[in-house]
Amino acid sequence: MTEQAVKSPPQALDRQDERLRQDTGLRGAVRGFFDRVRAGDVGVLPVAVGLVIIWTVFQLLNPIFLSSANLVNLTLESAPVGVIALGIVCILLVAEIDLSVGSVSGLAAAVLAVLLVNQGLPLGVALLAAILTGSAIGLLYSQIFLRFGIPSFVITLAGLLSFLGLQIYVLGAAGSINLPFDSPLVRFAQTAFVPAWLSYVLVVLAAAGLFGSGYAQIRERRERGLSHGTMRGLAIRSVLVLAGLGFAVYYLNRTRGVGWMFVLFIALVLVMHYMLSRTAWGRAMYAVGGNAEAARRAGIKVNAIYTSAFVLVSTFAAVGGVLAAARLAAANQSSGGGDVNLNAIAAAVIGGTSLFGGRGTAFAALLGVLVIQSISSGLTLLNLDSSFRFIVTGVVLLLAVAIDSISRRSRSSHGTA
Amino acid sequence: MPSTSASSDERTSARSGSGSPILSLRGISKHFGAVAALTDIDLDINAGEVVAVVGDNGAGKSTLVKVLAGVHSPSSGTLSFESREVTVPTPADAHALGIATVFQDLALCENLSVVDNLFLGQELRKLRLHEAEMETRSWDLLRQLSAKIPTVRIPVAALSGGQRQTVAIARSLLGDPKIIILDEPTAALGVAQTAEVLNLVERLRDRGLGVVMVSHNMADVLAVCDRVAVLRLGRNNGTFDVAGLSSEELVAAITGADDNAVTKRSARSQPRPGATPTSATTTPTPNPLTEREPDD
Numbered sequence: 001m002t003e004q005a006v007k008s009p010p011q012a013l014d015r016q017d018e019r020l021r022q023d024t025g026l027r028g029a030v031r032g033f034f035d036r037v038r039a040g041d042v043g044v045l046p047v048a049v050g051l052v053i054i055w056t057v058f059q060l061l062n063p064i065f066l067s068s069a070n071l072v073n074l075t076l077e078s079a080p081v082g083v084i085a086l087g088i089v090c091i092l093l094v095a096e097i098d099l100s101v102g103s104v105s106g107l108a109a110a111v112l113a114v115l116l117v118n119q120g121l122p123l124g125v126a127l128l129a130a131i132l133t134g135s136a137i138g139l140l141y142s143q144i145f146l147r148f149g150i151p152s153f154v155i156t157l158a159g160l161l162s163f164l165g166l167q168i169y170v171l172g173a174a175g176s177i178n179l180p181f182d183s184p185l186v187r188f189a190q191t192a193f194v195p196a197w198l199s200y201v202l203v204v205l206a207a208a209g210l211f212g213s214g215y216a217q218i219r220e221r222r223e224r225g226l227s228h229g230t231m232r233g234l235a236i237r238s239v240l241v242l243a244g245l246g247f248a249v250y251y252l253n254r255t256r257g258v259g260w261m262f263v264l265f266i267a268l269v270l271v272m273h274y275m276l277s278r279t280a281w282g283r284a285m286y287a288v289g290g291n292a293e294a295a296r297r298a299g300i301k302v303n304a305i306y307t308s309a310f311v312l313v314s315t316f317a318a319v320g321g322v323l324a325a326a327r328l329a330a331a332n333q334s335s336g337g338g339d340v341n342l343n344a345i346a347a348a349v350i351g352g353t354s355l356f357g358g359r360g361t362a363f364a365a366l367l368g369v370l371v372i373q374s375i376s377s378g379l380t381l382l383n384l385d386s387s388f389r390f391i392v393t394g395v396v397l398l399l400a401v402a403i404d405s406i407s408r409r410s411r412s413s414h415g416t417a
Numbered sequence: 418m419p420s421t422s423a424s425s426d427e428r429t430s431a432r433s434g435s436g437s438p439i440l441s442l443r444g445i446s447k448h449f450g451a452v453a454a455l456t457d458i459d460l461d462i463n464a465g466e467v468v469a470v471v472g473d474n475g476a477g478k479s480t481l482v483k484v485l486a487g488v489h490s491p492s493s494g495t496l497s498f499e500s501r502e503v504t505v506p507t508p509a510d511a512h513a514l515g516i517a518t519v520f521q522d523l524a525l526c527e528n529l530s531v532v533d534n535l536f537l538g539q540e541l542r543k544l545r546l547h548e549a550e551m552e553t554r555s556w557d558l559l560r561q562l563s564a565k566i567p568t569v570r571i572p573v574a575a576l577s578g579g580q581r582q583t584v585a586i587a588r589s590l591l592g593d594p595k596i597i598i599l600d601e602p603t604a605a606l607g608v609a610q611t612a613e614v615l616n617l618v619e620r621l622r623d624r625g626l627g628v629v630m631v632s633h634n635m636a637d638v639l640a641v642c643d644r645v646a647v648l649r650l651g652r653n654n655g656t657f658d659v660a661g662l663s664s665e666e667l668v669a670a671i672t673g674a675d676d677n678a679v680t681k682r683s684a685r686s687q688p689r690p691g692a693t694p695t696s697a698t699t700t701p702t703p704n705p706l707t708e709r710e711p712d713d
Contacts, residue, residue, distance in 0.1 A: 283529075
């Protein structure tokens with residue numbers, strides 16, 4: 001301690017080990033970033049790079065791609081699959097999988113349509129029933145998983161087929177139910193946009209929130225003599241976020257603007273981000289995904305964590321199904337079918353959630369779904385049909401998993417797997 | 418059995434003050450079906466004392482640890498903690514009493530950082546994690562143990578075996594336990610890391626904790642322990658003061674090669690190179706407990 005104290009500036013409590021390189025200032029931050037990437041801690045880097053490449057290529061092929069109108073469409077298309085992907089992030093964090101999210105979303109859409117249109121129940125009741133259907137399915141999965149120890153991919157593969165059957169049964173002979181266009185739900189998904197002034201207020205609030213929480217963190221760490229970021233760095237970051245989000249909103253506002261459905265998706269991402277990164281429950285999710293036995297011995301109720309993950313993924317799937325039905329203004333036998341399942345899982349994985357558990361963030365769902373929908377939108381603009389879309393999405397998914405595996409190998413060779 | 422609670426050495430009595438042990442086991446037995454894994458085990462652990470539990474494979478060491486940790490309930494016998502008779506049906510109960518266990522496989526989450534692992538399951542402010550406070554306390558704890566961990570924000574996967582052992586031990590100290598049980602703390606470690614962990618054990622003793630160390634390694638046992646309890650085939654096979662005990666005597670007690678360990682102990686000035694494990698295996702003694710007193 002004494003020789004440490006001799007060094008000119010008093011060193012932070014967590015920076016006193018002489019083996020530790022002192023990364024300070026902008027240069028230190030850049031150097032630390034490259035070190036992390038080289039060691040396999042790639043974070044959102046691949047998906048950010050991928051998004052830039054995809055957008056550049058499609059913009060070169062078709063100048064409409066980055067137009068405001070198309071991007072507004074892109075955000076609205078992203079929301080339903082994005083919400084489902086948010087659930088997939090949760091289940092992948094505990095190193096399990098749910099392959100039935102498509103069917104569950106379709107079933108929720110069918111339940112909503114039948115209760116709302118055929119039974120004439122109030123919208124609130126129908127919504128609640130549809131979403132609780134998802135929660136109940138998640139609870140069922142978790143109980144089967146915990147009681148019988150069947151691998152989750154088998155349980156949910158069975159669910160994929162069973163709930164598709166239930167969806168078709170619920171829809172009845174007609175096979176398709178249209179939602180009334182004057183329903184608040186349909187308007188919410190199709191024509192409800194944030195007023196321009198409010199969208200800018202939200203942007204300012206987001207930047208202020210970032211600054212506020214960063215400032216609180218710096219103050220807390222400084223009080224305790226821990227190393228902390230600089231106020232200038234925080235201010236720069238907040239201004240960059242303000243400018244970036246401000247420009248994005250301005251660009252979307254040139255046509256229809258920011259859809260409320262997309263705002264709902266972003267809000268869910270932020271809530272899940274907080275839950276996963278700042279609560280004991282979130283910490284337990286990562287712990288169970290990393291080493292379930294260790295989590296159990298640490299006193300974590302592992303079964304409750306698994307249950308929460310299964311319930312969340314099915315609930316989010318139901319919410320996504322409801323949003324998709326609202327956007328389409330109909331529930332039919334192909335709701336939640338086709339590529340919904342794979343797109344949601346691909347979005348989570350492309351966004352940087354590890355298939356091996358214990359790694360990933362809520363923002364993976366947002367970034368991943370933007371990639372998936374960009375590809376889909378770009379190929380549609382090029383007049384390529386769904387055959388190409390399936391092929392390209394499949395290849396991108398494989399690429400994302402390859403990046404996950406390679407970075408995992410890199411982490412283990414750098415001793416941080 | 419050899420009366421040991423009276424023979425606590427001067428270091429123990431100086432530190433613990435009160436004569437009564439923190440944890441006493443009386444007549445603990447554990448049966449798994451027809452197999453008696455433990456039979457009539459007596460053991461006392463005092464404050465500021467390191468007690469080694471040694472024995473061959475299958476001697477019942479791990480079962481004993483699990484009984485103390487609340488993983489298994491004993492079939493019969495009593496446990497007293499601070500002179501009160503207690504039961505420990507679950508690991509949480511053991512932890513609540515003040516018995517912390519570091520299992521051989523450490524049970525750390527490799528994808529989480531050192532701080533996250535230390536506070537796993539006992540985070541501060543469940544709904545708004547108090548990261549700064551947890552990090553400060555982690556540093557305090559690691560400093561007390563003179564742990565050589567460069568930063569607490571790296572995943573545990575990046576740490577060496579000795580460092581991980583340190584993290585596991587530090588975590589067990591968070592609940593302010595009175596007894597800490599280390600199951601094979603040096604089994605997987607290199608020379609330097611072993612020395613680190615042994616230093617750590619001595620620091621735990623100096624903090625006034627009762628330490629139970631399960632080990633196969635005679636050198637480690639003789640280096641840091643105050644007393645050695647030998648198990649053989651699920652029974653007490655003698656408890657020895659380490660002062661003056663030789664490795665050969667210990668091996669003899671573990672393997673049962675020598676039916677007369679107590680006699681040898683009284684005449685321990687003479688080295689006995691003849692008592693090798695090889696000769697032990699050729700002696701299938703069904704009752705190796707002749708040195709135990711009949712009233713045991």
